[in-house]
Amino acid sequence: MDEEKRISGAVVPQDEEAFAELFREYYPRIFRYCRANGLSEADAQEVVQVTMIAVWKGRGNFQRRTALSTWIFGIAHHKMVDLWRQHGRDAAVTTAAKRLLPNRAEKDFSEQLTITDRMMRALAELSEKHRQVILLAFYHGLSCREMSAILGCPMGTIKSRLYHAKEQLKELISNG
Amino acid sequence: MDKCAQMQPLLPFYVNETLSSGARTAVDMHIRSCKDCFTEVLDLQKLAIMVKVGVEGISLPEAKENEQSGEELARVMIGLLFLGISIGLHYRDGQFPIDTKVSVLGRTINLK
Numbered sequence: 001m002d003e004e005k006r007i008s009g010a011v012v013p014q015d016e017e018a019f020a021e022l023f024r025e026y027y028p029r030i031f032r033y034c035r036a037n038g039l040s041e042a043d044a045q046e047v048v049q050v051t052m053i054a055v056w057k058g059r060g061n062f063q064r065r066t067a068l069s070t071w072i073f074g075i076a077h078h079k080m081v082d083l084w085r086q087h088g089r090d091a092a093v094t095t096a097a098k099r100l101l102p103n104r105a106e107k108d109f110s111e112q113l114t115i116t117d118r119m120m121r122a123l124a125e126l127s128e129k130h131r132q133v134i135l136l137a138f139y140h141g142l143s144c145r146e147m148s149a150i151l152g153c154p155m156g157t158i159k160s161r162l163y164h165a166k167e168q169l170k171e172l173i174s175n176g
Numbered sequence: 177m178d179k180c181a182q183m184q185p186l187l188p189f190y191v192n193e194t195l196s197s198g199a200r201t202a203v204d205m206h207i208r209s210c211k212d213c214f215t216e217v218l219d220l221q222k223l224a225i226m227v228k229v230g231v232e233g234i235s236l237p238e239a240k241e242n243e244q245s246g247e248e249l250a251r252v253m254i255g256l257l258f259l260g261i262s263i264g265l266h267y268r269d270g271q272f273p274i275d276t277k278v279s280v281l282g283r284t285i286n287l288k
Contacts, residue, residue, distance in 0.1 A: 032234045041237060119230025138227035143194035159185035166188060166223060173226065 012059040012068060019059075023052050026069075029140065030076045036123055036135055043083055051076040070146040073136070077150050122172040130165035137162055179206055183213055191220040 013019040027048055034044035054075050062071055113121075123131050136142045136150065147162075148155045183206050189195045190203045207214040 028236055031236060032231050035234045036231045045237060114233060115226060116230045116233030119226055120234075123230075134227060135231065137188050137192055138224040139231045141192045141194065143192075144189050146194075162188050163185055166220065169227075170219065170223060173223075 012055070012062045014059065019056060022055075026052070026072055030073070033073070033076065033135055033139060034080055036120070036139065037080060037128075037131060038124070039080065039083070043087075047076060047079045047083060050079050054079070066149065067146065069140070070142060070149065073140055073142065074150040077132075118173065122169055125172050126165060126168060129161060130168060133158060133162045134165050134169055180210060180213055183207075183210075184216070187213065187216055187220055188224075191217060191224050 013022050030048045030051055031044050034047045035041065039047065051072065055072055058075075062068070123134070126134065132151065133147060136147045142150070144155045144158050147158045151158065153161075183203055186195060186199055186203055190200060195203065203213075203217075207217055
């Protein structure tokens with residue numbers, strides 16, 4: 001789906017029932033995004049909760065210039081970064097890789113690894129910035145402009161970062 | 177800058193289908209005649225699917241809860257099994273030797 005179509009369809013639910021539907025749709029995506037970024041299950045759940053509270057409280061401020069998903073993922077991303085700051089970013093990032101790695105002896109079980117195990121291992125090897133652009137582009141399916149808005153950097157930087165990130169990820173997967 | 181260098185940064189967004197129609201047409205035209213960029217698009221499609229499938233495979237807490245409830249059920253089943261064994265061991269001469277005297281809050285009550 002292109003950006004224009006997603007934006008034209010953007011509506012923030014105003015009643016609780018419709019919002020519950022929105023929660024069911026976004027909860028798995030935000031939760032998995034956080035887990036893929038190395039957050040613990042409890043932290044990922046916390047990010048989902050504070051994100052959805054912020055979406056509900058801020059529903060009157062939503063600008064239809066952006067896609068609803070971009071707005072929500074943007075809030076989720078910033079809530080995740082806030083949590084990293086609270087917990088100490090370095091410690092969180094260091095433990096992130098460990099959380100993503102499957103708890104198995106690498107060589108003996110490499111044949112039995114699932115696609116999720118392999119992807120998590122590879123993502124854990126990427127830098128935080130590279131992991132984020134990969135997930136935003138290929139998991140959330142966001143445009144360059146949307147990623148630029150969420151990450152707060154120019155589109156040229158996003159393109160360059162994504163180019164290097166996917167090269168590294170391809171290499172990690174082929175070697176894994 | 178050659179055409180490939182211009183197109184390469186657009187290819188991930190061509191694959192995730194977020195390019196504007198103009199840019200998409202430009203990439204379409206280019207990959208028809210450029211084998212390297214076409215191969216890169218195929219690689220990116222494969223990578224995008226792997227990311228999508230890989231991340232979608234991360235289990236949600238509900239799934240874990242189901243696993244836990246499965247464990248709980250298993251515990252209950254094992255408990256029932258041991259209860260059955262215990263009853264079998266106490267069965268004597270067609271009846272269970274039940275002690276009818278029960279002690280409750282320091283008082284002994286005879287259930288007979």
